[in-house]
Amino acid sequence: MAKKHILVVPGDGIGAEVTTVGKQVLEIIAQKFGHEFTYDEALIGHVAIEATGSPLPDETLTKMRAADAVLFGAVGHPKYDNDPSAKVRPEQGLLKMRKELGLYANLRPIKLFDELLDASSIKPEILRGADILFFRELTGDVYFGKRERLDEGNTAYDTMIYSKYEVERITRKAFEAARTRSKRLCSVDKANVLESSRLWREVVQAIAPEYPDVTVEHQFIDAAAMLLIKDPKRFDVVVTGNLFGDILTDEASQIAGSMGMLASASVGDNTGVYEPIHGSAHDITGKGVANPLASVLSVALMLDISFGLKAEAESVVKAVDNVLKAGYRTRDIANLTTPSDKVLGTEAMGNQLLSQLRA
Amino acid sequence: MAKKHILVVPGDGIGAEVTTVGKQVLEIIAQKFGHEFTYDEALIGHVAIEATGSPLPDETLTKMRAADAVLFGAVGHPKYDNDPSAKVRPEQGLLKMRKELGLYANLRPIKLFDELLDASSIKPEILRGADILFFRELTGDVYFGKRERLDEGNTAYDTMIYSKYEVERITRKAFEAARTRSKRLCSVDKANVLESSRLWREVVQAIAPEYPDVTVEHQFIDAAAMLLIKDPKRFDVVVTGNLFGDILTDEASQIAGSMGMLASASVGDNTGVYEPIHGSAHDITGKGVANPLASVLSVALMLDISFGLKAEAESVVKAVDNVLKAGYRTRDIANLTTPSDKVLGTEAMGNQLLSQLRA
Numbered sequence: 030m031a032k033k034h035i036l037v038v039p040g041d042g043i044g045a046e047v048t049t050v051g052k053q054v055l056e057i058i059a060q061k062f063g064h065e066f067t068y069d070e071a072l073i074g075h076v077a078i079e080a081t082g083s084p085l086p087d088e089t090l091t092k093m094r095a096a097d098a099v100l101f102g103a104v105g106h107p108k109y110d111n112d113p114s115a116k117v118r119p120e121q122g123l124l125k126m127r128k129e130l131g132l133y134a135n136l137r138p139i140k141l142f143d144e145l146l147d148a149s150s151i152k153p154e155i156l157r158g159a160d161i162l163f164f165r166e167l168t169g170d171v172y173f174g175k176r177e178r179l180d181e182g183n184t185a186y187d188t189m190i191y192s193k194y195e196v197e198r199i200t201r202k203a204f205e206a207a208r209t210r211s212k213r214l215c216s217v218d219k220a221n222v223l224e225s226s227r228l229w230r231e232v233v234q235a236i237a238p239e240y241p242d243v244t245v246e247h248q249f250i251d252a253a254a255m256l257l258i259k260d261p262k263r264f265d266v267v268v269t270g271n272l273f274g275d276i277l278t279d280e281a282s283q284i285a286g287s288m289g290m291l292a293s294a295s296v297g298d299n300t301g302v303y304e305p306i307h308g309s310a311h312d313i314t315g316k317g318v319a320n321p322l323a324s325v326l327s328v329a330l331m332l333d334i335s336f337g338l339k340a341e342a343e344s345v346v347k348a349v350d351n352v353l354k355a356g357y358r359t360r361d362i363a364n365l366t367t368p369s370d371k372v373l374g375t376e377a378m379g380n381q382l383l384s385q386l387r388a
Numbered sequence: 389m390a391k392k393h394i395l396v397v398p399g400d401g402i403g404a405e406v407t408t409v410g411k412q413v414l415e416i417i418a419q420k421f422g423h424e425f426t427y428d429e430a431l432i433g434h435v436a437i438e439a440t441g442s443p444l445p446d447e448t449l450t451k452m453r454a455a456d457a458v459l460f461g462a463v464g465h466p467k468y469d470n471d472p473s474a475k476v477r478p479e480q481g482l483l484k485m486r487k488e489l490g491l492y493a494n495l496r497p498i499k500l501f502d503e504l505l506d507a508s509s510i511k512p513e514i515l516r517g518a519d520i521l522f523f524r525e526l527t528g529d530v531y532f533g534k535r536e537r538l539d540e541g542n543t544a545y546d547t548m549i550y551s552k553y554e555v556e557r558i559t560r561k562a563f564e565a566a567r568t569r570s571k572r573l574c575s576v577d578k579a580n581v582l583e584s585s586r587l588w589r590e591v592v593q594a595i596a597p598e599y600p601d602v603t604v605e606h607q608f609i610d611a612a613a614m615l616l617i618k619d620p621k622r623f624d625v626v627v628t629g630n631l632f633g634d635i636l637t638d639e640a641s642q643i644a645g646s647m648g649m650l651a652s653a654s655v656g657d658n659t660g661v662y663e664p665i666h667g668s669a670h671d672i673t674g675k676g677v678a679n680p681l682a683s684v685l686s687v688a689l690m691l692d693i694s695f696g697l698k699a700e701a702e703s704v705v706k707a708v709d710n711v712l713k714a715g716y717r718t719r720d721i722a723n724l725t726t727p728s729d730k731v732l733g734t735e736a737m738g739n740q741l742l743s744q745l746r747a
């Protein structure tokens with residue numbers, strides 16, 4: 030029996046709707062497998078700014094450090110997007126959390142459920158069998174370098190910066206993962222232009238001999254963005270920096286049919302954080318149509334990676350698979366041939382999933 | 389009758405193979421329409437380093453300034469890609485050319501020829517009708533900011549930097565183009581994190597009221613990379629920075645079926661430079677299989693943009709269309725149903741094209 034304390038941090042937009050389902054999954058898993066999971070909740074992002082003035086209140090950070098894992102929703106609000114001059118922004122809470130918890134490795138598995146082969150804009154024959162695991166570095170790069178305005182506000186800069194130890198630790202994690210999979214690692218950079226990318230490439234090249242069983246290739250980010258769509262199966266484990274990882278993994282969501290299916294794990298020195306990659310999606314917030322499966326699959330990653338509960342994790346993935354096999358779809362993964370009574374909202378999809386899990 | 393002096397700069401890899409065909413197209417156009425085109429040739433990239441020690445010899449730059457337009461091939465060599473510590477690199481020649489000639493606007497039209505609807509990894513029903521014009525800023529951003537090593541080489545940084553006037557001039561070009569098309573402009577940035585992107589967004593927002601007939605939307609780069617594949621038709625004119633533009637336009641090549649079909653125009657204060665976006669492609673160099681059509685379409689852009697010869701430009705595009713309609717394909721755009729006698733190498737494809745043009 031495992032005893033675990035889980036902090037639920039719904040954040041903004043559809044975050045609350047989808048983490049509600051994620052938490053229900055945890056409750057059923059605890060019952061079914063005889064674990065004791067306790068829960069607490071905390072604020073981040075726009076809702077935290079509204080309540081406390083800060084996008085990451087100290088109380089939230091303290092609770093995060095005390096938890097065994099964090100179930101995270103999303104942050105962001107259109108109000109700030111359209112106001113480039115806002116000083117306090119929801120995303121600052123997210124970035125501070127990543128930095129403070131030392132979440133340097135963001136794992137984003139891209140795997141297509143067979144039933145969704147037709148939900149993508151990419152041809153099924155290109156997609157069938159695609160299975161990519163991204164390691165996105167999460168606490169460095171242009172996200173955390175110095176930025177400022179110069180010249181009375183008429184010039185602005187950000188600093189894209191990496192130190193060797195930062196590249197080393199994420200690269201080793203990626204090599205380790207490649208060993209347990211098809212033994213292919215692709216490192217993505219822009220070493221033909223950027224000095225930080227040349228450092229990145231040097232480090233990957235220096236570590237490679239320690240993993241002689243893994244085949245390494247290097248791709249420039251522009252070529253990688255193209256190849257990912259042209260031939261997703263050529264990739265297995267991919268390691269890249271924070272900014273390039275942000276772009277490539279969102280793009281790769283099309284391989285999985287929809288962003289609404291993609292889970293992620295952010296891990297490092299401390300508590301792991303598990304979240305959908307879809308973001309706050311204010312256009313559909315409150316409408317009850319958000320796909321909860323990315324949050325459910327984030328729970329599966331939590332059970333596996335933070336708690337080492339493999340069978341429990343597998344049962345969650347299996348339940349998702351069964352719900353899809355039974356033909357249920359949220360709007361984002363439905364297509365023209367989906368009967369309308371099988372197109373479900375967030376809650377109804379959650380209920381289907383929970384009954385599969387109970388079975 | 390137009391009198392024009394054209395500098396041919398084949399550069400590295402398949403550059404020479406494809407610009408040979410591009411130049412032949414110019415020769416036929418001159419004959420057919422009674423123009424007087426004169427030519428010269430110059431070195432850039434790896435071949436220039438080998439010959440002179442410099443990736444952009446002064447002589448090349450002088451010839452470029454004196455020309456009415458430059459027909460460009462590609463730069464790059466795997467030797468440097470695998471040696472992050474090389475001090476002199478082919479790409480430095482390309483970047484210096486862009487800066488010295490003030491080529492701040494890189495136009496990359498993404499248009500699918502009907503005949504290639506099946507050559508893409510994306511479903512035909514998603515692609516049909518897609519037609520995007522990218523304006524990539526080309527002389528700023530992290531390509532030209534300060535970069536260095538710190539901390540005995542253990543840390544490296546690059547500076548992502550924009551000034552208002554740089555954003556203004558490319559944004560205006562994009563708005564002007566949007567006016568002549570479907571009146572939709574999408575600006576891509578990462579303003580939820582980057583200060584340089586917030587400046588970018590501010591400038592676009594400030595200019596928008598001058599073009600009340602154009603609808604503007606802003607997308608974050610991660611979302612844009614996803615939407616481009618999910619629903620390419622939602623985009624018409626796209627304006628973005630140098631790095632994001634590099635990534636998005638390579639990715640967008642999948643919309644046009646192959647990178648081998650995409651032309652670009654780099655324009656600014658001085659001589660315009662016309663080049664395929666495909667790069668040096670050393671894996672196929674010297675094999676005679678490169679697709680020359682991107683170079684041919686670059687010639688069409690040159691005739692149109694630098695020389696104002698619209699009918700001539702159209703006849704080149706028409707010839708490409710006819711060759712495709714006749715069923716001819718290079719390897720990169722062939723598919724399983726292409727009969728093997730219609731799969732042509734660079735020269736044979738060039739000859740088909742030239743005879744279409746002569747007809």
Ligand SMILES: CC(C)[C@H](C(=O)O)[C@@H](O)C(=O)O
Nearest residue numbers: 104105120123275580581610
């Ligand atoms: C919200 C935003 C700051 C964030 C990022 O860019 O990292 C998001 O896109 C993500 O990928 O988690």
Ligand SMILES: CC(C)[C@H](C(=O)O)[C@@H](O)C(=O)O
Nearest residue numbers: 221222251463464479482634
């Ligand atoms: C070769 C390289 C430096 C160049 C760039 O990144 O600009 C190329 O990818 C391009 O798009 O023209």
